[in-house]
Amino acid sequence: MSLNGIINKGVRIYHTVKFLKLSQVFYQLKYRIATVKSLKPLVAPLHNKHLAFKVETPQVASATNDATFNFLNLQVVFNNNIDWDYQGNGKLWNYNLQYFNYLQQHDLPNHTKQAWLKQIGGWLKDGHLKPEPYPVSLRVMNTIRFITNQKQVEPVIIDDLFAQLSYLNHNLEYHILGNHLLENAFALFMGAHFFNMDTWRQKAKAVLYSELKEQILNDGAHFELSPMYHQIILFRVLELADWYSNADGNDTVFLTFIKTTAANMLGWLKNITFSNGDIPHFNDSADGIAYNSSQLFEFAQQLGIKPVTQLKLAGSGYRKYQFNNYECIIDVGAVGPTYQPGHSHSDALSFVLYNNSLPVIVDTGTSTYQIGDKRNHERSTNAHNTVEIEGTNQSEVWGGFRVGRRAEVTIIKDTANELTAVHNGYQKKFAANHQRNFNFAGDLIQIEDNISGSANLVCKALFHFHPNCNVQIQGNDKVLIDNIATMAFSGATRLEMQHYEMADGYNKYLPAICLAVSFNNDLKSIIAFTSI
Template sequence: MIFRCWRTIRYLKWRQIYYRFRYAFPHFLNSPSISFSFFTEKLVSRFPFPLLSPPSFDGKQCFTFINQTHALEGNNWNDVSREKLWLYHLHYQQYLLQEDCDAAYWVRKWIQDNPPYQGNGWEPYPISLRLFSWIKVAIQKKIVLDEDVLSTFSRMVSRLYSRIEFHLDGNHLLENLLALYLASYFFEHTDFRNRRIRERIESLLKKALDEQFLEDGGHYERTPMYQAILMERIADLLNIVDRNYCPELQDKLVIILRRGMRWLNTMAPFGRIALFNDSAYNGTPDLNGLNPYVARILNESVDSLVQPLDSMIPSGYIRVGCGDWTIIQDVGPVGPDHQPGHSHCDMLSFCAWLNGQEIIVDSGNCTYRKGEMRQYCRSTRAHNTVTLNDMEQAEIWASHRVGRRGYPVVPQIECSSQRISMKSGHMAYHFLPGKPTVVRNIILDNNRLMVEDRVESNHEIVCASYLHFSPNVSIQKIGKDIIVIADSRRIRISSSVEGILEKGYYCPDFGKIIENTVVRFVFKNKLEYVLTPI
C-alpha cells in the first residue's frame, strides 16, 4: 500500500501536494468576503441558452440524474443514502432553465436550505457550475436578483476563490477559474483589492487554458465527455461576457472553442461521442444542440470536415475512414501524469463503425462510486486492447487513482486512396520480466478491417486480446469463424487463433449497465484477425 501510494503521488505537482495539505485543515482557512456591486445591466446574452441535457426535474419535487429518480424530501439536499454524483447534479441547478421549473422558487429554496458553508453545495465544483446556472437563468427568465440572492452569490464567489481546486487541477481547476472569471465580470473594479483579484483570476485562467488545451484542440484529460462540457461552458462565457472585456482572454477563448469543437466532432463521427475514458452519453451535452449554439457564438459552422485520416497526435487519437469503415484509435498515454483520474487502461483500444452503425464499442463508464463496476470500467479487459498475464496496463485503484503507468510509442501512419495502416505500441508492461512491448497494426484495405497484435519479449507471456461488441448486434460462432449480424450487414471475423465468446458489460450512461458480447483471443506472441463485411 505504501509503495502504491508513492507510485501515485510521485507524479503530482508540488502545488497539488501543498494545497492537498492546506485544504486538509479547513479550520485554519478563512473565506474572505469579496464585496462588490453587482452590475445587473450586464445580465444580457447575445443568444438564448439551450438546454443541452434531458429534462431532469418533473416540475414538482422529483429529480432524475444518472438514471436515478428521487424526490427532494423537505430540505435534505445532502441525503447520505444518495450517490455523491447525484447530489452534485442536484446542487448544480442546471434544471433551472427548464420551462416547467419555477427558477426563482428553487434559487430561494437552495439559499434557505443550504446555509454557508455546509454540505455538498458549498464544495468548489458545484459552486462553479451553480454560478453559471444562476447567471444564465437570471438572463433567460428575467428573475429578480434580490439582496438575499446577491449576498449568497457573493458568499459563493468568496468561498470558491478561497478553495480553488489547485490540489485536483484538471477540469475541476478550469471550471473554478471559468466561474470566477464570469463572476468577476460583474464586479465593480474601482476597489483596488477587487481589481487585484480580477487580475489574478485572469492570469490563472490564461495559464490553465494554455496548459490544458492541446494544439489539436483537445483537453489534456482526453475524455470526450469533459471536452463537450467545457465547450458548453466556454460558449456560455462568450455568450455573456462582452468581447471588449479583457480582449486578449476573450480572443483566446474563441480560438479554444473553435479548435475544441472540431476535436469534439471528430470524436463523434455520427453525432455521438466515442466513449473513451470517463465518458457517458447522459453526462455529455447534446451535440445536436451544442453545435448550432456554438455556431451562433462563433458566427461560423463548427462541423468537423470528415477526412480519410485525422491524426490528433497531441491528444493521442487517430480517426480514419476507408470504405464503409470508420475507426477511432487511442494511441496516447493514460492522461496528464499529474491528473489521470478520468483515465482508463485503454492504450491501443479502438472503436469501429460500419456504415454509421456502432460495431465495436468502448465499455464506457457507469459510476464514479468505488467498487467492482468502477474497477471494471477502467480495466484493460473492458477495452479493445491486449492484456499480458492478466495484468492491468496501469495501476488503477480507488475510484480515480493511478499508480504505475506506461507510455505509448509514436505511431506510424501510412495512407493512400485505398489503404490506411496505423502501427502503434506501448511499454506499459515493461514492469514484467522481459520488459514486453505491445505492438498493434490496424489496416483498412479493400473494405476489410485487419488487426495484428504482436508482443515483443524474450519471456513466455500469456496474452489476451479483447473485442467488445455493441449490444445492438448479435454474434454467432460458425466453426472457427465468428459472424456479427448488424442491421443491414453481416461481418465475418477470421482469426489466427480461435476466439472465445464471453459476457461483458456496456455502460453507455451513468447508472446503466447492459450485457454485451465480448470476444477474447488468447495467444502467445502474435495474433491476427480480420473483419470482412459479407
C-alpha cells in the same frame, strides 16, 4: 495486511504521487489544514451588472416542482423536504443536485427556484452542507444565468451568490487542477463581471489564459483525453465567448484568444465525432452528461465560430480512419495528464468501430464514479478492445481516480492507411511489450498483435460488441457478425464468448457479448465487411 501487501501498497502510492506537481501537494496540505466547514455570510455590493447571454442552453428536465430529482438515471423524491447533502446515490449524484442546472428549466416556477436557492444558501451558512469549489463553481454560473432573466430576485440570493464567489476566490482547486480549476476560473470570471470585482476578474483571466494554453493540446483536444469532458469544457468556452462578447469594456485580445480556443476545440470534436453524432467513450465518457456534438456545433454557429478544419488528430493520441462504410477510432495516446489522470483508463491501443453509422465494436463505457468493483472493471484493460496479459492491467488504475505505474505508448508508423504502436505496460511484471498494427484497405481491416519478450504468457485480445450485434463463432478461427462482417484469426488458440454489461449512460446497462481471443505471442485478426 501482510508485509508484502504493505510494501506493494507503498510502492503503488509512490508511483502515483511522484507524478504530482509540487503545487498540488502544497495546496492539498493547505486546504486540509484550513478546512472550510461553512460559508461565511456576506452582503453583496449594491450594484451588479446583469450579463447578456445571447444563446439559450438546450433544456434538460431533471427536476419537478414537488422536489423530485432525476440525475444519472437515478430518481429521488424528497417531497419538498430536500436533503442537499443526500448521499444515498453517491457523491456524483449529490453534486448534480448541488449544480442547480435545473434553474434553466422553463417548466419550473421561478418562486420554486428562488426558494431552493435560499434553502441551499442556508445550509451552506449554517454548516449543514460543506462548501466545495467544484459544485460552487457550477452553481454560481447557473445562478447568474437565472438572475439575468429575472425582473426581481430576493436580496438574500444575491448575498449568497457573492459569498460563494468570495469563498471560491480563496479556494481555487490548485490541488486538483485540470477541468476542476478551469470550471473555477470560468465561474470566478463570470462572477467578477456580475459584481464588478476587478481583483477577481484579473485573477480568473490569468488562470484561464494559463490553463487553456496548457490544457488544450495541439490538435484541439482537452488534455484529460475524455471526449465527454472535452464537450463539457468546450461548452464553457463557448458560453464565455457568448456573454463576454457583450460585456462592457471587454478585452478584445482575450476574447480573440477564447474564440480561437473554441475553434480549435470544435475542430477536434468534429474529427473525433462519428458521422451519426456519437462520440467514442474512451476514458471517462458517457452519454447524457454533456451537451452533445450537434448541440455544440449549433451553439458555435450561432456565435459565428467555425471549427478549424485543417487540424489533424495529433497530440491527443487518437487516430481516425474513415472509409466507404466504416469508421475506426484508435487510442495510441498516453495516460494523461501525468499529474491528473483521474479520468484515464487502462486502454492503450484500444479501438472503437462503426459500420454504416452504427456501432459494432464499442468501449464498455463509464457508468459510475463510485469506488468499487464496477468502477475498477470499467477502467481496467479487460473492459477495452485491446490485449490483456495474464488478467492484469497495462496501467495501474486504482482507488476510483488514481493511476500508479502507467503504460508508455510509442507510435512507430502513422500513415493514411496504417498505424503501428507499442506500449510497455507489461514490461515491469512480465518483461513483455505489446505491439499492435492496424492496416486499412477498402472493406478490410487487418490487426496484428505481437507480444515480445517472455514466452508462455496467457494473452487475450478482447472485442466488445454493441448489444445490437448478433455474434456467432464458426469453427476454431472465424466469427460472424450478422449482416455486418466476418472476423478471421490466425494464431488463435481459443475463441470464447463472454457476457458483459455496456454502460448506456450512468447507472444504466445493456447486456452484450465480448469475444476473447486467446493466443501466445502473435495474432492476426482480419475484419471483412459484408457488401449489401
